[in-house]
Amino acid sequence: MSDTPFRIGLLGHGTVGRAVAELLPARAEAIAAITGLRPEITGVLTTRSGDFDEVVGGADLIVEVMGGLDPARQYVLAAIRAGKHVVTANKQLLSQHGDELWREAREHGVQLRFEAAVAGVVPVIRVLQETLAGAHVERISGIVNGTTNFILSQMAATGASYADALAEAQELGYAETDPTDDVTGRDAAAKMAILARLAFDTPVHIDQVSCEGIEAITPEDLQYAHDLDLGLKLIGTAERVPAGIAVSVHPAFLYSGHPLASVSGPFNAVTIESADITEITLSGPGAGGPQTASAILGDIVSAMIPPASTPEPRESLEVVADIESSFYLHLEVADRPGVLAQVAQLLGLQGASVRSVVQKGLGDNARLVMVVHPLLESRFYAAVELIAGLDFVRSKPRAIRVIEEEYQ
């Protein structure tokens, strides 16, 4: 067994940092058998102790798990420029400064690995970079935020309100005290930006991702989802469209046969589609100290063996916002003749055709829930605005995207 050390400097000592520091010694022997080098942590920088220059100077590889942009960006850049490999779990950093960092890594001949930045130990980064290297990816759909998936799963299972399900997620440690980044979809948007960058080989910044959170979802939405054999998830999508690519995060209904429909609780899952491969789905825990640390360990092992770099962008595709989608539309209307006809006519003028309708009486009023076939989002919302102005419409119409079942 080799005793040549491979020195690892750790930046950050929160949940994930501590898990890395625990897991690495336990796996050092197995890793030495694979790589011929014995990994060991030679320096740790926390908010209270350690010196960055010393940690970097004494390391062959830096693990960045401090999070945030500052000073993480400066530290990662400095490590790369000092010729050190870097493994990071920092999705915000990569979704805002990824191409700068990847370029620096290429120029300095070091590896920058980041499996843990998206969907924890679910190996979507590696699969995109290696298994599908050179493949022509058409679309990526993902449940890439465990907090919101847990909340939606609880609402579906128990009929709880959004606020109650969020409170439960916080109690169980699935949501932070300030859940804004998660529930607004911004965390998922960062991850989708990174996936889109890799899949489509074009720079994508988080601000180019259209984003809608789950704060407005009601227990009723989930009840209807159930009645219609649909699941409601916060879905990130990155796909090719005629004018370029589209990247978004939205609540969306899934038919029960969709590979993401059965992903519940704090789990993450990503489906990658391409003509050549049909589709691959990867799922597993999206967070957690040991899980994330395992992803980081896999990256460390790969860095100890050989370089697999993120190549320079070869394309400069447009990032498109307005794409086709199927929709669920929920209206509270006066219960009188001709209502459905008028709604359907306004939809039809925008090219929206109705796929299915459910109507329920509520005293003088009625609830009209329908799913329309795919059309441009802008056209659908134009119809909804006109419908909202009709005198028999009693409350603000509710619209949610529906992902059609296109899988075998």
Place this chain on the structure above:
Amino acid sequence: MSDTPFRIGLLGHGTVGRAVAELLPARAEAIAAITGLRPEITGVLTTRSGDFDEVVGGADLIVEVMGGLDPARQYVLAAIRAGKHVVTANKQLLSQHGDELWREAREHGVQLRFEAAVAGVVPVIRVLQETLAGAHVERISGIVNGTTNFILSQMAATGASYADALAEAQELGYAETDPTDDVTGRDAAAKMAILARLAFDTPVHIDQVSCEGIEAITPEDLQYAHDLDLGLKLIGTAERVPAGIAVSVHPAFLYSGHPLASVSGPFNAVTIESADITEITLSGPGAGGPQTASAILGDIVSAMIPPASTPEPRESLEVVADIESSFYLHLEVADRPGVLAQVAQLLGLQGASVRSVVQKGLGDNARLVMVVHPLLESRFYAAVELIAGLDFVRSKPRAIRVIEEEYQ
């Protein structure tokens, strides 16, 4: 763009070989951008044309997609000894001679890659070798044969008999004219041997895999599965047990929440469990020319960049056959008092406790279907043998493993 060529020799020109020959030129530019080398096919050996020595001599890497043991083994060995990387889709070869080939590859400093040998483009080999390098895997469960999964899915969906569903699979090209290897579980057993070798770092030969096929499954089994909210799948399992590891292929019921329960049709899926990672599930098409060719392309790209070798086995664990399992037991009995009590007593003597029971009258007879909690298979079968001898039992008892829902 680099014009330095990377020369690929192709052994075999069936469905997969032709798909590789088609896909590679279409992806050559993307691959050149990643690797700095332009891949091209410089030689092809078919059953009718080509010379092995010429194909190997003129290549940097050999793709072996001829199948079978002979002459595939000699060819792969010769290529390795000539210092060429090898990418193979040959599960029978690896499950019988893998350790010889991996050793030769290590000794000659070349890569031997085989993603396409298990579950097609589903990246389970790469995830085990790279993402989970150094992880302590506890169990792998897989649907790794698309033919049998298609047949069982059809039987469940339509109530068709095994024979009719097989005939349909043959018509649609999901089953071969001679389906023996698939329906007996031997194809799945080869794949599980390879996965177990990687996961547990111990040599595993296909003959050490206990194996049961799907030929005896009836539409009634699937009807009950449906009534009990279970799915019936051909499941491969490789797991640590106190005395070593156990590797098996069996028809098994899955509770609907199991990550493999929703995998239907010709798809494959593999769930990997470990304390650190909880579980990861990977799914996608398990066969098909372009899909398999995509997996091979991913391996070629990796071989063009850097070595990731399969290390020498570090353990010599026992391969254990008798392990604990939960079971479904189906009895046709005379409809008279005391029958259930006697059955339960015989089960109890072997330590089997009943989890759920369904009884249906059939004139003078009754059908008794139950699920028992996990116990050693040998003890369960001992109880079944005694039950079969009871005077009120009208036909041979039917027993099928049940995989418990252990996931969140």
